[in-house]
Amino acid sequence: MTALVLLGRSAATGAVTAGLMAAGALAVAVLTPAQRAAGPRNAVIAVLGCAAAVAGSVAFRVHAVGTGPVADLAGRNASATAEVVVTDDPRATSRQGGPFPRESFVVPARVEAVGTGAGRAMLRAPVVLFVSGAEWRSLLPSQRVEVSGRFGRADPGELLAAVVLVRGAPRVLSGPSWEQRAAGALRSGLREAADVLPPEQRGLLPGLVVGDVSRMDEQVKADFKAAGLSHLLAVSGANLAVVAGAAVALARTAGLPLAARAVLAAAAMVAFAVVARPSPSVLRALLMGGVAALALGTGRSRDGVAALSVTVLGLVFFVPGLARSYGFALSVLATAGILVLAPGWRDRLSTRMPRWLAEATAVAAAAQVAVTPVLVLMSGQLAPVAIPANLLAGPAVAPATLLGFAVALIAPLHMGLAQLLVRPAGLATGWIIEVAEHTAPLPLGVIPWPGGVTGLLLLAGAVPLAVLVLRHRGPRLIVLAVLTGLVLAVTVAAPIVARWPPRGWLLVACDVGQGDALLVAAGPGRAVVVDAGPDPVPVDRCLRSMGVVEVPLVVLTHPHLDHVGGLDGVFRGRAVGAVVVTPHGAGEREGVRLSTDLARRHVVEWAARPGASWRFGPSELTVIGPTAEASPPGAGEGAAVNNASVVVHVRWAVGSALLSGDVETEAQAELLRRGLPPAEILKVPHHGSGRHDPAFLAASGARAALISVGADNGYGHPAPSTLAALRRLGVRAYRTDLSGDLAVVVREGALAVIARGRAAPSAGGRQAPGPGRQG
Known part of the structure; x- marks a missing residue:
């Protein structure tokens, strides 16, 4: 404190x-x-x-x-050239900015020399580097590099001399230390051996073993977060306790004395720390693992609590910044919960169930209860689903960790044996993936709760009240009955009242944030995907919610990130037939990267041409733009790419829709000049941007408009002028930022729009007025 x-x-x-x-x-x-x-x-x-x-x-x-030269540079926002030592792994940041931006990383480092007006100064000052470029990914801790950039002040409370916005690539001055080089080789061997596994398993195994999530599937990450399993992806004391426990068990089987067992356990944890890379977080985990091993070896929780207290005090004394680290707080509280709460809960539960099950349940529940206050501060939610998820995943964690550790050690010596050994590890990781996938969407798995100090105070008041009520049989039965009714209402009644996916859906605008992702019905379990949004997770979630397992055609209207960034989510576990792309901009950087990505996936790529038509199930799709000639220019490079968007007209037996990509004023005028087919449903161009032609909106003849847009986006979408124009035309607008997923269905022989999620501002679920009728 x-x-x-x-x-x-x-x-x-x-x-x-x-x-x-x-x-x-x-x-x-x-x-x-x-x-x-x-x-x-x-x-x-x-x-x-x-x-x-x-x-x-x-x-x-x-x-x-x-104080010192680095702090002085930061205070003046000055630029300088410095020699720095990388102190931890570069951490990739989310892609921001524009279509296909360069990879960006945050790199913890230590400045050891910096050029100033007075000359070259030698020092040791902790900093954080903000960098971009794939060349940063391969850097290892302990490497010395030269960088140039602008120095700025760090946030208050951060024990940093500065943050540095680095320009350009690093100039490597020296290689990593022997232990970091060894760790890099072992981790590389683990990744290579894991290549024989399915994609999801090969990405997860290094994450479980050494915290390497560089190849992990984004949807698996999201499932782990929703199911309360994210802690498995960080090297913690639990990993080292598993390794130490296995070493002790082997030593006991071999009949070694207690002292030899302790030495073997310590050696195993040190070896694991080398494989996981001796970064500050891993060294902290080594100490936590020692605490857990001590408690396990002595069988006395008081010894474990005392060791934990001394460890925390020593770490905070030498690294005070840990006091503001959520990860450190979660690790400490989880360990404390297991040491203090789990033994008593295990003994009580063992009277009602087998002891092994009682211990597993008590450990999962104690750890989750202990970390709940920190989770409330961090995310403003309670996650009861984490207890059954951890209980189900727990038996597979130790085999995956031990087998993965063995694979990492064996791979540099004999890759064939390592690949043979990695297969059972893949089975264990596959089970954990299944647990995460099936527990993440459970009703009431995550309960909203006020965040910050307010939520913490409410939790502090609710817990004693709950304990007081549950201590007595009568109130306990009442609470159990209420909870049972609530669960039944959510799991049984809610799907009946608000059925999703709606029966006979024809078109869905997925809520993917600031981007486009549309699904066109193509038969049972099939859909044509028009754009994939900015991120793989939301589009995959939308496809799963609609029961889509096969995608015969993907139409990527243009290669901007908010339309193609989620392509991995479309391909995840689904057969994809072919991909249609814009015929313009093929020589542009974005188009080249998209084509390279599709070639890597071995998918057929077709250039859209006006008049091209396909029929899938109830839907007939026809390309009406762009023309074969060059796309109309716009106000800047981005507008030119937008104007090259593939525009698709979709017909069904009862109506039609116009999917207009991101076409702006110039391309809209060109479409009008060539003749625009009418449609009852309009996917509003460019997320409702103000660059629209009122004549285009009127000529579409639409009576319902779908606007795919992210909440609180920084672009001002949808523009007030666009919304006003739609109102003047009598077009009812439906927005994904306000209503969630939007589905077009048939009701009473006409098209209607149904909103899945939050309260819609415009009578979601009512019939969309048809041509010639006022809405």
């Missing part, structure tokens, strides 16, 4: 606090007789002494990062 409060304060504040705490400890020692209340007296002295030590450590580090 002392470190948490003092981080972000001045060094003087920390020094004064340290002095006051030390003076308090001395006063208690001098003024309180040792013979009276020796226990409380010593406890007070210990607490004040530890607080004084931590306050002094924080003050020293705050002063260190706030």
